[in-house]
Amino acid sequence: MEASNILRKTESKLLGERIRQTVFTLGVIKRQCEELETTIRSQVSRDLANRLAEVVERSRESEHRKCKMRQVNKYDRLREKSSPVLDTTLSQQLERWVVNKSDRELNDDEKSLLAKGMNYAVSPTSIPTIDLITGVELACNKLTDKTEKDQVRAEAVKVIGSSHAPKSNLTPGERKAMKDLRTDESVTILPSDKGRCTVVLNTTDYKQKVDDLLSDANTYTLLKRDPTRKYKEQLRGILKRLCDSDRITKAQYYLLMPSSDTVPRFYGLPKVHKPLCPLRPIVSSIGSVTYQVAKFVADIIALTGLFTNTPVPDALRVIRRRLEEDVTLPDRTTLSVDDVMELLTFCATSTYMMGLGKIYQQREGFAMGSPVSPLASNIFMEWFEVRALDTAPHVPSFWARYVDDTFVVIREEYIDEFTTHINNISPTIKFTMEGEENHQLPMLDTLIHRKDTGSTKITIYRKPTHTDQYLLMDSHHPLQHKLGVIRTLVHRAESLVTEEEIKSWSLKRSRKR
Structure with missing residues (x-):
């Protein structure tokens, strides 16, 4: 109880100090604005100065509204995090993202850490100065002009000197969990x-x-x-x-x-x-x-x-x-x-x-x-499929292959005969057959549906093992990598899905990821 009171008092003092510092900063900015306005009015006409002031005021009001909306949304999200519905959803996600088949009982911080995925990049606690200097020197070795080398080194020193470690994307509990799991030799952690x-x-x-x-x-x-x-x-x-x-x-x-x-x-x-x-x-x-x-x-x-x-x-x-x-x-x-x-x-x-x-x-x-x-295997597979189709007693009306997955359209009475034929081409290359169910068949990440009219439609296919987990936005990856994930999902929905209604649903799902 006493510890809780001390913690609350400390939090209150820290918040008060944050408010005091913010008020002080606002005062400094206000004085700078007044000095800048005085300078501008001394150098331009009154009409131009008034128009500039109006533009600045409208810009300020617009930015204030945007900032206020961001803060309101942030507050709403913080409130939602404490709701039972979100807790239930998070618990369900953790069960899908973390599969514990060990004897170790995972605590909440350990589950939260592991749920981020094996591709999650933890932000560094310090600037990798030695690595940066090494990279700069390797680049300078390719330059022939000594003056240019010195300029690059000077600029690098300036940038490194003014740089700060990024904000941690793990909580203190998650960092402790990472250390504990790393040193526990009784468990092995792997991606599925x-x-x-x-x-x-x-x-x-x-x-x-x-x-x-x-x-x-x-x-x-x-x-x-x-x-x-x-x-x-x-x-x-x-x-x-x-x-x-x-x-x-x-x-x-x-x-x-x-x-x-x-x-x-x-x-x-x-x-x-x-x-x-x-x-x-x-x-x-x-x-x-x-x-x-x-x-x-x-x-x-x-x-x-x-x-x-x-x-x-x-x-x-x-x-x-x-x-x-x-x-x-x-x-x-x-x-x-x-x-x-x-x-x-x-x-x-x-x-x-x-x-x-x-x-x-x-x-x-x-x-x-x-x-x-x-690459070598694919060349052989190209030869294999040409030979298999050229010598087949009944050639499929459609054959498409990607790596070792094939999509074949063939008359039902010829399926067993054709499967036996292609499995006799090579003693080590064997195919298994999966037929359509309910007029649909998955191929890679697409699901091909056969309509009653004889035409087909294509939707996105997700295996039962799919967890809806991609690269998290707070992972310490370059922004382009994260945007690339979104572009890939959108491109897949736009290029593969054949019907507009389903395409629209797929795009909405991609945005939620």
Whole structure:
């Protein structure tokens, strides 16, 4: 009770001090305005001075009304936060945004923090002065004029010196929760595989699920030693030979040469919509030996797509044929087809990773997480679908594919026969079929409805796992990133939805996000 009284008295004193400071500031501004008005009246005619005064007064009144309306709206929102209806809505949102499958009991601050999402950027508590100075020096190194360098440095010093850390976008309770959760090794926090919710697992359960994945002898092989150094030396030899023969430049050589011994990292994302919450295997190859080379080759073959079960030997044969037929290849690179295939084969066969402190080799398919894998796989899938359709006993009247999702229109009596046919093209590429229900079928983020008249309409499709969570506006991201989220939602509604009434509803929903 005594502590509460002390807190109330402190709050009252702070509020009084804030009011006193505001009154003082207003007095200073008023005197400055009077001095400025006197100066203006001494330099212009009376009529012009009076007209200027009228314009300034109207502008002041307009700004006063806007400011007052903002404050009233802010007050109303603060009142709504204490209402039972909003509390219920917030509680329901927290249940959708935070899935706790651990033994740890989360408090309100921890739930509020985790509900912000794994893409939420916490505002820094101080200006990153060293990082800013480093960036300025890197930029100055590209300048040749010493005077210009000095001007840039002086301006940077001025800006950094006058800068202040941004206002915290976390409450004190949320900052404490972040520290507590970060130091609690008994739980592992991950984004869900789908739906953008945050999942809390017991670390022992997570490690067991990862171990179950890596124990699949048909997919992964445990290695006795780390092959990073071996791959690094092999790649160094390939790049040196290409550089010495002027097929890549010195700059490309140093860019592609691996500078670290980072091992690709294996982890899993929980599928909370499935029983027992299995993991989807993911590999992060950023910074690995083959990462820069894979990006380099990906730019050369310049396609898009993803299919992790792609048979590597078949895909490499298809890609070689495509490159040999590509008359524009010399416009994109000085490398020959053999050079590109050598680099691609090296990336495709360097399929090792670290999981739970051990090194494993992926037995089949292109390396997960490599920038070139989606592109190479898509080339193979293009060949696959052409062959499947050309040899089909009954060709669908419509076939559209994006990555590994296809939308097919075919007579009902031919469905089983066609499914069997395409599943016999390759031993590793298998399709499953989902038929329409209630005259509608989802495809990516659209829902295609078949009308009684035979025509179709398209609406936005949201999976049952969808949580309506996007990038929060108070996240410490550039404003353009946040506006980009809104533009994307609006663009989707305007470009995909076919009927105006539903389009209008979708746009209103986008604005509420």
